Amino acid sequence: MRVVLSNSSGVPLYQQIKEQIGAAILAGELGEGDALPSVRVLARDLRISIITTTRAYSELAGEGFIGTVPGKGAFVLPLDSALVREQLLRQVEDGLQAALDAARRGGLGRDELIQILDGLMGAEREHA
Known part of the structure; x- marks a missing residue:
């Protein structure tokens, strides 16, 4: 999974992450049960705050795209x-x-x- 952020787009970083991961799930690039990078790893790779990646994952979970398992990470849920x-x-x-x-x-x-x-x-x- 590749996430590309733009500081000049006017869209908040967490929203860019959420939209790109959501689009990858809808397009079938990420399938049911696929593991996502941890919030720490994604934050490090994108050179952003853990708070930003946590918010993106939280919103994806709230919309039913991903689920989290304590100690194991975030995974793609079956598409409703x-x-x-x-x-x-x-x-x-x-x-x-x-x-x-x-x-x-x-x-x-x-x-x-x-x-x-x-x-x-x-x-x-x-x-x-």
Whole structure:
């Protein structure tokens, strides 16, 4: 597992860690039962505070991505289909918001956006 942090992104470090680990789990790069680095090891490797990695792991646990076993570490939990759907919906909303912002800057209206989306979905069906 590789985590890359940016001090200039405006996103808190713990959030970057949480998002990258969560994305790796959703993408199947980290599977059920896989062990994560300890908070100390991850903090050392990323050269950040243990408090930061602890918060990221705590939030991942709170969202059902990982579980911790005292003395053994943190492990990837089985994916709950409702959790996966919620995370994917959030990604779609973020992507659509970015597209909407770009369309607004380009002066595109609703009909043009729907036309673009229909075209993309049609092209995807042809390649499937």
